[in-house]
Amino acid sequence: MNLFLDGIAWILDPANWTGVGSIPERIGQHLLISAVVLVIASIIALPAGVAVGHSGRGKEPAVMVSGGLRALPTLGVLTLFALWLGIGLQAPVIALVILAIPPLLAGAYAGLESVDRRTIDAARAMGMREDQIIGKVELPLGMPIVVGGIRSATLQIIATATLAAYVADFGLGRYIFAGLKTRDYAEMLGGSILVIILALAIDGLFAITQRLVVPHGVRAARGSELRSGPSRSRAAMGRPITEGNQE
Template sequence: MDAGTNVNYLAQAFAWIADPAHQGGPGGIWARLGEHLLYTLIATTAAAAIAIPLGYWIGHTGRGRGLIVGATGVARALPTLGVLTLIALLAGVGVGAPLAALAVLALPSILAGAYAGLDAIPASTIDAARALGMSEWQVLTRVEIPLGLPQLIGGLRSATLQVVATATLVAYVGGGGLGRYLFLGLKTQDYPQMLAASLLAVGLAITGEVCFGVLSWLIGRRRPLALSNE
């Protein structure tokens, strides 16, 4: 495939996205984008609900550190499609299976961010907080969590972007999202449609990256002031 063909496909992909016929309705771009975002939100929230408390507990107490670090490394190496297929076979084809798979894939990054944020705090800082008479809960909520917030946001960013990228596979087991365009285009050899779906997914990932970048910047500005008021 020469460069001219690639440029032609790219132009056709942008034309496909701009076509009003592809934007509205239950199968239109806006509906598929909404489904994709919803899948990302559900999977990331479910993973965070498990990973953040567990990461904070490990970081604060130091218990289970080696086991969790090893398990996190193994989880990062899991093949996305393999996890999705396995859960689909166990739970049945439907939206629930891919959401569970996406949550499993998001867990390691969030857990690592929560744990690493607390683990990176100097022991002298924690000792000073305890010397001031703070309880363990106060040390966690007023010292460790604020100081470890940038690493947690980094973990959430990595997890969210990974889920955005892999949520296209939800369509592999009968779900919606932008993956519908990919698999339909593959089936019908409609390459501009496939490229359009890829461009939409990339645009969604870039938007998420920008949002997390702004959030990190805001936290970086507010954190010193919040800590100085403690």
């Protein structure tokens, strides 16, 4: 408990909020590398996931690739690329992109697969082209699941971006590694708490976004189903009804 209070005290220390390497600067760096990684991974994974979910072809290779990338240890990949590319941000970016691709890919094809096939058949019967079906039917209806994949990838990136400080003086991970080196446990815990707070804040924003992207018609239908509810049997409301006349 004392260490936790020391970490909070380190965060609240005004000296850590100004100058080079201050908390606002490190938070900005952490968000910057997380955003860059998310954009790169999205450009790679989302179109592939949409194509798989729309066509239904290539799902098995996509699952295999996704599972294989999940099994890779991020620190090991980071170390490997750092030895190859040297000190800097290139190695962390590549390692984090590899980490972010599986949830983005899975969310994209799962989102489009969740759309009722009868809805897609009806869109085709109306004469809609395949690109129109994707953009106007499948993506809007599957967007909550797609956003869920983006949400999962973002949280993994933010949590693991602390490793960027392993090979570069960048992000909130610097506090953790510097505190470990100097045995300043208050700094280590303070950096960890900041990462947790940042992750929770971003997760809250994505939770709101995930609710907002549900199409209005779907929300209305769900609300109507909840309001109507299951009807009670007539027997529950009074005497059971029997056939014929009773003497």
